Amino acid sequence: MLRSDQILATVEMIQKENLDVRTVTMGINLLDCRASSIGQTCRNIEDRISERAGKFVETCNFVSRKLGIPVVNKRISITPISFVGAGFTRDDFVALAISLDRAAAGVGVDILGGFSAQVEKGLTMTDREYIHSLPEALRVSETVCASINIASSQKGINMDALAMLGPTIKEIAERTADQGGFGAAKFVVFCNQPGDNPFMAGAIHGVEEADTVLNVGVSGPGVIARSLEKLISAREADENGLKLDEIAEEIKQTTFRVTRCGELVGRQVSDILGVSFGVVDLSLAPTPKVGDSVGEILHILGVDAIGAPGSTAILAMLNDAVKKGGIFASKTVGGLSGAFIPVMEDAVLAEAVGKGDLCLEKLEAMTCVCSVGIDMVAIPGSVDGDTISAIIADEMALGMVNNKTTAVRIIPVPGKEVGESVSFGGLFGASPIMAVRNVGKSSRFIGWGGRIPAPVHSFKN
Amino acid sequence: MSTQMIISVMSKDRTGIVADITGAVYELGGDLADLNQSTLGGYLTMILFATFDEDVSPDMLMQKIDTIDSPTTLDVVARTITTAPDPALSELPPKTYIMTTQGPNRKGLVYGVSSFCFEHDINILDLATTIKKGIYTMVLQLDLSRVESIVEVREALADYARDQGLQIVLQHHDLFKVTNEIPF
Numbered sequence: 001m002l003r004s005d006q007i008l009a010t011v012e013m014i015q016k017e018n019l020d021v022r023t024v025t026m027g028i029n030l031l032d033c034r035a036s037s038i039g040q041t042c043r044n045i046e047d048r049i050s051e052r053a054g055k056f057v058e059t060c061n062f063v064s065r066k067l068g069i070p071v072v073n074k075r076i077s078i079t080p081i082s083f084v085g086a087g088f089t090r091d092d093f094v095a096l097a098i099s100l101d102r103a104a105a106g107v108g109v110d111i112l113g114g115f116s117a118q119v120e121k122g123l124t125m126t127d128r129e130y131i132h133s134l135p136e137a138l139r140v141s142e143t144v145c146a147s148i149n150i151a152s153s154q155k156g157i158n159m160d161a162l163a164m165l166g167p168t169i170k171e172i173a174e175r176t177a178d179q180g181g182f183g184a185a186k187f188v189v190f191c192n193q194p195g196d197n198p199f200m201a202g203a204i205h206g207v208e209e210a211d212t213v214l215n216v217g218v219s220g221p222g223v224i225a226r227s228l229e230k231l232i233s234a235r236e237a238d239e240n241g242l243k244l245d246e247i248a249e250e251i252k253q254t255t256f257r258v259t260r261c262g263e264l265v266g267r268q269v270s271d272i273l274g275v276s277f278g279v280v281d282l283s284l285a286p287t288p289k290v291g292d293s294v295g296e297i298l299h300i301l302g303v304d305a306i307g308a309p310g311s312t313a314i315l316a317m318l319n320d321a322v323k324k325g326g327i328f329a330s331k332t333v334g335g336l337s338g339a340f341i342p343v344m345e346d347a348v349l350a351e352a353v354g355k356g357d358l359c360l361e362k363l364e365a366m367t368c369v370c371s372v373g374i375d376m377v378a379i380p381g382s383v384d385g386d387t388i389s390a391i392i393a394d395e396m397a398l399g400m401v402n403n404k405t406t407a408v409r410i411i412p413v414p415g416k417e418v419g420e421s422v423s424f425g426g427l428f429g430a431s432p433i434m435a436v437r438n439v440g441k442s443s444r445f446i447g448w449g450g451r452i453p454a455p456v457h458s459f460k461n
Numbered sequence: 462m463s464t465q466m467i468i469s470v471m472s473k474d475r476t477g478i479v480a481d482i483t484g485a486v487y488e489l490g491g492d493l494a495d496l497n498q499s500t501l502g503g504y505l506t507m508i509l510f511a512t513f514d515e516d517v518s519p520d521m522l523m524q525k526i527d528t529i530d531s532p533t534t535l536d537v538v539a540r541t542i543t544t545a546p547d548p549a550l551s552e553l554p555p556k557t558y559i560m561t562t563q564g565p566n567r568k569g570l571v572y573g574v575s576s577f578c579f580e581h582d583i584n585i586l587d588l589a590t591t592i593k594k595g596i597y598t599m600v601l602q603l604d605l606s607r608v609e610s611i612v613e614v615r616e617a618l619a620d621y622a623r624d625q626g627l628q629i630v631l632q633h634h635d636l637f638k639v640t641n642e643i644p645f
């Protein structure tokens with residue numbers, strides 16, 4: 001039998017430290033659902049999703065009950081919709097969003113991702129129609145999440161697409177003004193978007209994937225925070241003192257345990273459903289719940305204000321230790337795999353914005369060393385579209401040059417300014433509005449259009 | 462034909478007990494099939510299977526053990542068994558669960574939890590308890606093979622935990638294996 005202390009440590013992780021499997025996401029290929037009419041295409045898509053995912057939620061719940069570990073979200077990702085809807089108009093794309101929303105509700109999943117396009121090198125007519133459909137598509141649907149890849153380390157940054165996105169994000173927020181601009185929380189712009197990420201809003205079922213695949217997202221900032229607190233208090237009286245490399249080791253070992261739980265759940269669900277298992281995404285994804293915060297870990301590790309000098313270095317160590325622990329624990333690791341810093345979804349980060357400790361520029365610096373990017377940041381609704389595009393351009397450049405995934409999910413909250421707050425409730429959280437400096441000073445840059453060429457180190461062939 | 466025996470030993474713990482007992486088995490020409498031993502609070506208990514030639518009886522083994530010059534009292538029971546031990550029974554069944562219960566220490570806690578298991582046709586495979594700062598913790602390894610509905614057991618367990626003022630968690634053994642063991 002396992003030792004009692006090992007058992008109690010695991011029980012404690014799950015009961016007291018918020019360990020859960022954050023999401024099991026079923027990726028479904030929809031490419032062959034395309035028919036000659038939009039009506040038939042929608043019917044094919046709904047049939048496909050109901051056929052593949054009909055027993056998905058039930059099976060996740062069964063495995064969760066059997067093992068005694070919570071599976072928080074059950075989600076679906078689909079082939080980027082611009083490929084499925086090639087040649088369709090913006091109205092057709094809105095019809096597709098409605099159809100996807102209905103299909104997601106039919107099988108009982110929380111969110112469906114993949115209302116997406118990949119335009120890092122150029123825009124097709126379809127891609128333009130898709131972008132124009134976004135404000136209405138995200139207004140009329142509830143569970144559908146959208147994303148677009150506009151940059152990669154291989155291809156550079158598509159500045160034509162980027163120039164369209166700032167005004168589009170503003171329009172999305174304005175069409176959902178009655179919900180504080182919530183539509184923009186369902187849309188994320190990527191550089192180097194992975195095709196197997198199970199986390200929303202950026203999950204897609206990449207065209208390189210098989211017909212149906214299960215990907216699992218494990219999380220657990222709360223587990224890491226509690227294990228670090230225990231380690232620090234146990235070593236307080238130690239005359240040699242605790243060093244950072246020992247702290248990194250603790251994070252690594254805790255991540256190993258967390259990841260193994262996710263892998264176990266994912267493999268059992270995929271075995272029952274007869275679906276191939278894809279990857280475990282080892283991300284520290286916070287939730288607004290107290291004690292489930294990445295910001296709290298930064299506090300524990302020694303900065304008294306989130307955003308104070310040292311915050312980036314701590315985050316770099318955290319992100320790396322998470323990857324190292326997880327890679328050994330899982331047969332296949334993929335997706336984003338790192339620490340997320342989504343401001344609205346992390347109560348400690350949101351509080352730091354309110355106090356003025358954390359500014360946009362520091363957040364941008366922190367995204368250089370973690371996944372994913374400027375995520376769930378509420379900014380004043382008055383910020384112009386070009387400035388939003390330029391914020392995205394900076395973040396895309398970081399990802400492109402550093403060969404990593406970066407993303408922007410920013411919410412220009414209609415009618416609100418710095419000093420006010422916005423709340424979306426549930427896992428989407430709440431935050432004070434973050435100030436944007438130098439508004440309206442980047443329009444000449446955005447006006448150029450064209451492409452920023454890929455960096456020299458992308459030429460590896 | 463041979464004689465199969467099951468032997469149980471209890472003693473105050475000291476060095477050399479396993480050597481003493483297995484030495485007696487060896488000197489009577491016995492072949493040790495399996496052995497399990499455990500210590501608790503300075504005492505040792507051991508259970509072993511052994512195979513002897515037909516003419517060796519439990520009494521002969523007991524007499525042999527009596528000749529051991531032991532500084533501690535060895536309480537030994539030996540019995541012949543008709544069927545050979547089944548190695549498959551030493552493997553954990555697929556429905557192995559771990560139950561942990563915690564609550565303020567009082568009389569009858571183990572009795573209550575084990576009675577709950579009995580009433581629900583749950584076999585206890587292993588059990589360990591600790592007491593720390595007045596909180597009594599039980600860790601039970603359980604076989605739920607004969608349980609039809611895990612959901613019903615969980616509901617009954619939640620009611621029991623509430624009535625008794627205990628925190629009880631029931632989780633599949635696999636979860637503990639993956640978080641604490643590296644597979645080979």
